[in-house]
Amino acid sequence: MNFEIKNNLIDTAKIIKSPNHSERSCAIDLIVIHCISLPEGNFLNSNVMDLFQNKLDCNKHPSFKNLEDLKVSAHLFIRRNGEIIQFVPFDKCAWHAGESSFNDRGNCNNFSIGIELEGTVQKEFTDKQYEVLNPVILKLKEEYKINHVVGHSDIAPDRKIDPGPHFDWERLND
Numbered sequence: 001m002n003f004e005i006k007n008n009l010i011d012t013a014k015i016i017k018s019p020n021h022s023e024r025s026c027a028i029d030l031i032v033i034h035c036i037s038l039p040e041g042n043f044l045n046s047n048v049m050d051l052f053q054n055k056l057d058c059n060k061h062p063s064f065k066n067l068e069d070l071k072v073s074a075h076l077f078i079r080r081n082g083e084i085i086q087f088v089p090f091d092k093c094a095w096h097a098g099e100s101s102f103n104d105r106g107n108c109n110n111f112s113i114g115i116e117l118e119g120t121v122q123k124e125f126t127d128k129q130y131e132v133l134n135p136v137i138l139k140l141k142e143e144y145k146i147n148h149v150v151g152h153s154d155i156a157p158d159r160k161i162d163p164g165p166h167f168d169w170e171r172l173n174d
């Protein structure tokens with residue numbers, strides 16, 4: 001996969017801006033892997049993009065009721081077919097982790113990059129997703145001197161279980 005990071009954006013990504021971001025107050029040190037699909041397990045729609053732009057119609061599905069007024073985002077969303085969508089430039093803080101802690105540091109959003117894989121904790125991820133995720137992580141590590149890659153469940157274990165048991169950590173670089 002051939003791509004560069006220019007102005008804190010992946011140059012081959014589709015850019016959809018999310019208003020749900022803020023300034024960082026420290027250096028990036030961490031990548032957080034998540035998974036999401038809306039409704040869960042349903043992949044062929046724009047609901048996640050709508051959610052990250054605060055324009056999801058929460059009457060569309062009963063499971064969306066608890067998403068009302070939620071202001072969230074991630075830097076990247078990697079779809080089942082390997083398409084990358086970027087919502088927030090890497091130098092800004094995306095709102096993906098919520099209440100969280102890594103190595104005794106709270107508010108992980110401030111020092112992390114959030115990557116959402118289109119998926120569910122119930123299901124394998126696609127080969128295409130790993131084929132995209134690996135070079136993206138490599139490039140982010142070299143560009144931003146990142147030392148750690150964790151799952152959302154590692155930094156918010158009481159609240160979150162994503163990316164879940166079907167995410168294969170062995171398939172990540174080293």
Ligand SMILES: [Zn+2]
Nearest residue numbers: 034035152162
């Ligand atoms: Zn998550």
